[in-house]
Amino acid sequence: MILEIAMLNVRPGQTADFEAAFAHAQHIIASMKGYVRHELQQCVEDDHKYVLLVWWDTLEDHTVGFRGSAGYQEWRALLHHFYDPFPTVEHFRQVLP
Known part of the structure; x- marks a missing residue:
C-alpha cells in the first residue's frame, strides 16, 4: 500500500470555498481504481494549510x-x-506498523 501526502496551501480567505469544493471532489478520487481511503486535515496553527492523505x-x-x-x-x-x-x-x- 502507498500513502500519498499532499501539502495544500489554500489562498487566504478561500478556505470555506475550498472545503466545499473538496466535499464534492472527494467523490471523484474515491471512485478511482486502487483507491483505499483518504483524509483531509487542516493545520491548527495556520488555518489555510491542509494535508491530504490518500492511501x-x-x-x-x-x-x-x-x-x-x-x-x-x-x-x-x-x-x-x-x-x-x-x-x-x-x-x-510503510516500514513498521
Whole structure:
C-alpha cells in the first residue's frame, strides 16, 4: 500500500470555498481504481494549510490511473485554483506498523 501526502496551501480567505469544493471532489478520487481511503486535515496553527492523505493500492494507481483519468481533469478544475503555491506531493510506503 502507498500513502500519498499532499501539502495544500489554500489562498487566504478561500478556505470555506475550498472545503466545499473538496466535499464534492472527494467523490471523484474515491471512485478511482486502487483507491483505499483518504483524509483531509487542516493545520491548527495556520488555518489555510491542509494535508491530504490518500492511501492507494499501488503507486501507479495514483500516478498513472488517477492522474491519467478524466476524473483528474474534473478534480483539477474544482481544486487547483485554490492553491498557492502548487502542492508538494510525495509517496510513502510503510516500514513498521
